[in-house]
Amino acid sequence: MDSHSGHSSAPFPAPRMASLRKLYSPVGQEALDQAIVLWLPGPRSFTGEDTVELHCHGSRAVVQGVTEALLALDKGGKARVRLAEPGEFTERAFANGRMDLTEVEGLADLIAADTAAQRKQALKQMGGALRQTYEGWREELKVCLAHTEAVIDFGDDELDVDEAAYDAIRPRVRRLSEEMRRHLADGGRGEVIRAGIRVAIVGPPNAGKSTMLNTLARRPAAIVSPAAGTTRDVVEVQLDVGGLPVLVSDTAGIREAARDPVEQEGIRRAREAAGRAQLTVLVLDAAEVLGREAFASLAGVGPFLKDAPPEDLETVLRAVGGDAGALLVLNKRDTVEGEHLLEQLRCAGAGKGGTSTAAYLVSLSTGEGVEEMLAGLQARLEEVFDKDGTDDERAEAPVITRARHRVHVERCLEALTASMGEQGLGLDVAAEELRIASTELGRITGAVDVEEVLDVIFRDFCIGK
Numbered sequence: 305m306d307s308h309s310g311h312s313s314a315p316f317p318a319p320r321m322a323s324l325r326k327l328y329s330p331v332g333q334e335a336l337d338q339a340i341v342l343w344l345p346g347p348r349s350f351t352g353e354d355t356v357e358l359h360c361h362g363s364r365a366v367v368q369g370v371t372e373a374l375l376a377l378d379k380g381g382k383a384r385v386r387l388a389e390p391g392e393f394t395e396r397a398f399a400n401g402r403m404d405l406t407e408v409e410g411l412a413d414l415i416a417a418d419t420a421a422q423r424k425q426a427l428k429q430m431g432g433a434l435r436q437t438y439e440g441w442r443e444e445l446k447v448c449l450a451h452t453e454a455v456i457d458f459g460d461d462e463l464d465v466d467e468a469a470y471d472a473i474r475p476r477v478r479r480l481s482e483e484m485r486r487h488l489a490d491g492g493r494g495e496v497i498r499a500g501i502r503v504a505i506v507g508p509p510n511a512g513k514s515t516m517l518n519t520l521a522r523r524p525a526a527i528v529s530p531a532a533g534t535t536r537d538v539v540e541v542q543l544d545v546g547g548l549p550v551l552v553s554d555t556a557g558i559r560e561a562a563r564d565p566v567e568q569e570g571i572r573r574a575r576e577a578a579g580r581a582q583l584t585v586l587v588l589d590a591a592e593v594l595g596r597e598a599f600a601s602l603a604g605v606g607p608f609l610k611d612a613p614p615e616d617l618e619t620v621l622r623a624v625g626g627d628a629g630a631l632l633v634l635n636k637r638d639t640v641e642g643e644h645l646l647e648q649l650r651c652a653g654a655g656k657g658g659t660s661t662a663a664y665l666v667s668l669s670t671g672e673g674v675e676e677m678l679a680g681l682q683a684r685l686e687e688v689f690d691k692d693g694t695d696d697e698r699a700e701a702p703v704i705t706r707a708r709h710r711v712h713v714e715r716c717l718e719a720l721t722a723s724m725g726e727q728g729l730g731l732d733v734a735a736e737e738l739r740i741a742s743t744e745l746g747r748i749t750g751a752v753d754v755e756e757v758l759d760v761i762f763r764d765f766c767i768g769k
């Protein structure tokens with residue numbers, strides 16, 4: 305916005321060099337700000353177009369002054385100027401081939417990232433990790449298709465000759481299918497990192513479940529009171545546990561004797577939350593456990609046990625937490641003789657390490673044992689994240705981060721499988737399946753059929769990005 309009437313014009317900033325400039329309003333020559341100005345000629349800019357960035361101070365008055373000055377250029381007929389729509393810069397970057405859809409999604413995830421794990425994953429995707437995978441597969445398919453079509457066009461009319469020609473393609477298609485199968489079998493890791501691990505806190509009334517949530521959240525997110533049946537609705541809190549995104553749900557105390565319909569509904573929701581969770585934290589009152597032989601007789605556990613109540617803790621925790629098992633927290637340590645209880649737990653097989661039965665004796669009131677429990681929780685969360693990505697190669701491979709990717713890779717794989725179908729399938733059918741497979745991959749990166757997803761993908765972007 306260098307003045308064209310009055311102020312001595314500084315030379316136009318050199319490309320890609322930060323220049324400190326005074327900004328003036330074109331009307332009235334009023335000074336608006338001192339700002340960093342960047343001149344980024346296309347195509348080496350974010351959108352691929354010629355771009356000027358004004359890095360202004362963030363106050364409302366400065367932003368408003370500069371915005372009005374720019375819009376005034378439009379009114380003066382000197383230039384077409386309007387405010388960008390949300391996500392418009394990114395949409396232009398996509399339209400100009402600077403980014404594919406997976407990179408756009410990575411950028412959206414990066415902007416929304418709350419934890420280190422989410423940031424890491426988003427940066428990788430924004431940097432083209434998924435794009436390379438899908439485009440690489442699409443290239444390979446293109447080659448396979450070209451071979452197949454060549455046989456169709458110039459091959460012998462005899463069916464068996466066609467078949468023989470396609471046999472050369474088969475191993476390549478099979479290899480590709482294998483790669484896709486591995487890509488799909490990621491345990492939903494990428495999607496879990498995006499959405500957060502679901503952790504449900506369950507147990508009998510008054511065990512200290514809400515106190516537990518508040519301890520994890522380090523704020524009074526849920527109401528705590530001595531009255532049994534305080535929590536009715538599921539209270540959900542988003543947390544960062546050692547860089548991992550976690551969604552913790554506090555739930556209503558589970559007891560079989562509940563008569564009040566509201567409490568019954570609360571219990572139904574509690575069990576539903578436990579069913580959805582990737583990790584369940586079972587909170588019990590230590591005094592309740594003390595001296596008991598059969599863990600299954602514990603209040604709050606019974607409803608999870610479908611058949612005859614088992615005696616051992618391991619089975620109880622599996623019943624509560626499903627395949628992942630549950631983390632057991634015995635609370636109110638301050639009210640019991642702790643050593644005796646720990647001994648009892650050890651006999652029951654808890655805390656063997658590496659198994660699903662990790663038990664912690666804590667007092668959420670005094671803080672005793674809480675640090676150890678938090679470390680245990682974090683270790684379990686890391687296990688949940690890593691359950692399918694333990695070896696290095698897997699950990700480095702880009703992961704599916706949205707249901708959209710999964711749907712198209714699955715359809716692609718189906719088409720590939722069909723293309724290798726029974727003998728005598730016919731080459732033109734095989735070619736058609738390869739074409740379908742390629743289209744499905746193209747839908748992920750936005751190379752084909754892009755209109756239907758654009759709105760959804762750009763909807764969540766902010767203005768100016």
Ligand SMILES: Nc1nc2c(ncn2[C@@H]2O[C@H](COP(=O)(O)OP(=O)(O)OP(=O)(O)O)[C@@H](O)[C@H]2O)c(=O)[nH]1
Binds near residue numbers: 514515638670
């Ligand atoms: N002595 C002692 N009391 C505790 C401890 N932790 C929680 N409490 C108390 O136990 C009572 C119940 O705590 P809550 O957190 O409301 O228990 P809850 O499991 O959420 O209860 P419901 O929502 O009613 O099922 C409150 O009075 C807490 O202050 C503890 O470690 N020691």
Ligand SMILES: [K+]
Binds near residue numbers: 509528530533
């Ligand atoms: K309570």
Ligand SMILES: [Mg+2]
Binds near residue numbers: 514515526534555556
């Ligand atoms: Mg509660």
